[in-house]
Amino acid sequence: MNLINEWAFIGVFLAVAWVLPVLPLVVSWVFRPRKPNALKLATYESGVETVGDTWVQFKVQYYIYGLVFLIFDVELIFLFPWALAYNQLDFFAFGAGLLFIFLLADALIYAWRKNALEWT
Amino acid sequence: MEQCINVIETLAPCLVASGTDPGLAQFISILLGVLLVTIFPLGGVIIFIWIERKIAARVQDRVGPNRVGPYGLFQNVADALKLITKEDITPAAADRLIYNFAPIVATLSVIMIWAVIPFSPVHIGVDLSIGVLYFVAIGSIGTLAFMMAGWASNNKYALLGAFRVVAQLVSYEIPMVLALLVPVLIAGTLSMQEMVQAQLGMWFVVMMPLSALIFYISNLAETGRAPFDLLEAESELVAGYNIEYSGMKFGLFMASEFIHAFTANALFVVIFMGGWAGPGVEQFPALGFVYFLGKTMLIYIPSLILRATVPRVRIDQMMNFNWKFLVPLSIINVLVMAFLFKVAQVLSLTPPPGLETDFIANLPLTAVLLAGNIVMIIGVLTVLRNTGRRERLEAEARRADDVRAPAPTMGR
Amino acid sequence: MIELGPQSVAFLFFSVFALGGALGVVTSRNLMHGALYLILSLFGVAGFFVLLSAPFLAAVQVLVYIGAIAILFIFAVMLTRGMTRLTETLNRQWWLSAVVSLMLLAVLLVGVILPVWGEGGTNPNMPSTDLVATTVDLGVALVDGDQYVLPFLVSSLLLTAAMIGAIVVARDDTE
């Protein structure tokens, strides 16, 4: 039952930690003045009137960074258990890990060669 | 006797002994532990901001806050009171629910990390078996908060700022986690407390300075500290993702940023500098607090001086530095360290069972790993120097071309 | 039925998250909200993993889904601007889809859940925690020649292929 106990702590922690940022917001909600007007609530863009839709087209570079990050993140699902068990394993495990990382490094090298990592 | 593992288990038996219902006793002890642990970062933030302002002021030859309270210590309390009583402006175009949730999520993601940070051999919120992975996972929720803030503000600058922040954070998370793999590999554990215990013989910063350096640099970027403070590039993005925030919501973003900076350094201390380890800690666990905070200050204060002195990098430089330098380097680092560790194990250079905490017994392993690190560092410096020279020459050549450009080229 | 303990309360809590989030994903008009609902739902699933004493998977769930896949979805939503606010979210066959889904649910209830429900099914109680394989065992199994070393390497290959493929497809070569 120790496992559940540990996570009960995390659960209570989450509940308490949730209250901590909300509390100042509530206090502020009680004390702060409320005098909104249309001009005040307008979007601020460096003193110039807002033009067009906010959701402007973004460049695909952001997606590519997110993509490479996702692939490396998933790789960690395997690398963390591998690293964790590493000192009980033999050289075969090192070889498997080497091959695993090498295959992924390949993808990184490809992206590099294709200039996909370039911030343009 | 009860083994003292964490706050829960030291308090609950006492309550049960004095006649409380076991379930209730457990709940009370958990709640108390939670309060103790959460109050630390929140109370600390007042001090962190004060330290930061004082140091920034010293660097810039100013005095810094000195009016409110002794040495201006209560300046931040006054600031917080001001923020609370400020009018809160929610732009009319904003997506209200997400807009209001974003600062809460940002703060939450930082405070939650403190649940697994060991303060001393017996004082830790909870020693999860996956502690290292836990704080990486919680840290990634922070990324989401920036995205929510930028998107919900419905402002081009905020959204652009949020996109840049997220791109920066996700990029630098890769070298950070790859650098973390090496301590996990050597210590063979993901639990924070065992990570500290694995360093009783030798700090990991000595065994693997390169991993420590990569972790430190990517932590700077993760917390948005100079020179990577593009998160709040006032000059380029009119403050970035939190431009539309005001009042206490803005205050929460600021507070979470300051807590995060300190937290990142605390994590560095736990994983690479032995956490609470120090002489006399076995007899007096409370000494662990002192060592832990002392070590954290030891690397926190240089990071503040760094923040006050270095200029901001350009975003393309930052991204190139990460993808073309840090990520390949950390991959090579993991492989080399894994290989050397296995070799050391086969040659039985690792400390024999029962002597893991002994300084002398750790020396052979340390020597092997350190030698590998030094070779890698020399290689890295060579590469850096050559690349730097090439880029400088290229830039100078380009400049010369620009100067000469208007005139028609002679000959050839 | 089931007694009310901390675990079952947590289970109900997480189910509300998981299913509420799932409903949000399929009904929300705004895709950004859809992505955030997905995060809520996946958070609930991470809670299930904790209850099933697989904390490693729970952490990975948060790390990979909330930290990476959700961010990727949000980037993609932003890149396909203009489609974030379609006037109608559902296609013409939505009622047919609903019927098919309900039939699928019925099939799942009869085929999967009934056999494990009650006396005739598998052990209804959770085996004790001591038996559970840990993350270290997962690491050992992944690089064991007799167990999962081949899937381990194939998944690496798959990830490489996915990354290269996605870069090729997503990049704008017109520049």
Next chain:
Amino acid sequence: MVPLWMFLLVAAAMFVIGAYGVMARRNAIAILLSVELMLNAVNINLVAFWRYVTPENMSGQAFAAFVFVIAAAEAAIGLAIVIAIYRSRRSVVVEDVNLLRG
């Protein structure tokens, strides 16, 4: 204690919701979101069966890890295709994408 069938029930409900989303939504990104839901439902089942039936060996968790890989690859490629289609057709509505129709 939570019995096994409750986990399976939630997983089934989640799978069905995801399936409905895949069949009924028009936006390609929304369809991919629904696919993620279905994959997660599968993961709940895998881990639940592992925990109740064979907790002592690693198969369930290993399978779940491989499902993560599939989910990530699917999201990466799927979204890349959506972005590419949007670039050429200015639409992510699946009914508009009938390039291969005779």
